[in-house]
Amino acid sequence: MSEWRFWFNSQRGTLLALAIFLAMFAIYLVNHPAIVNNGRIASPLIVRWPNGTTEEFPGTTAGDLVRLVEGSGKSVPVPMPK
Numbered sequence: 572m573s574e575w576r577f578w579f580n581s582q583r584g585t586l587l588a589l590a591i592f593l594a595m596f597a598i599y600l601v602n603h604p605a606i607v608n609n610g611r612i613a614s615p616l617i618v619r620w621p622n623g624t625t626e627e628f629p630g631t632t633a634g635d636l637v638r639l640v641e642g643s644g645k646s647v648p649v650p651m652p653k
Contacts, residue, residue: 616646 579586616628620641628646631637637646 615630616639617625618628618639618641619625624641626639626641626644628637628639628644631646631648636649636651638649639646
């Protein structure tokens with residue numbers, strides 16, 4: 572029993588850091604606006620172009636590669652490179 576207490580006391584800072592990380596990550600997952608069911612990103616993609624204008628593109632599936640063309644307002648799927 573004393574070995575367990577010694578181990579816990581020596582690892583207390585590491586365990587506290589891990590607990591804080593897990594709590595913050597759980598909060599992030601719950602509150603992040605782009606995470607939804609079935610891997611679909613609900614919120615639109617908002618792009619700020621180099622000339623300063625902003626444009627919204629419809630949400631897409633997480634992990635997809637898309638081409639965004641300035642002024643089109645459409646996201647075009649692009650095949651993943653091999």
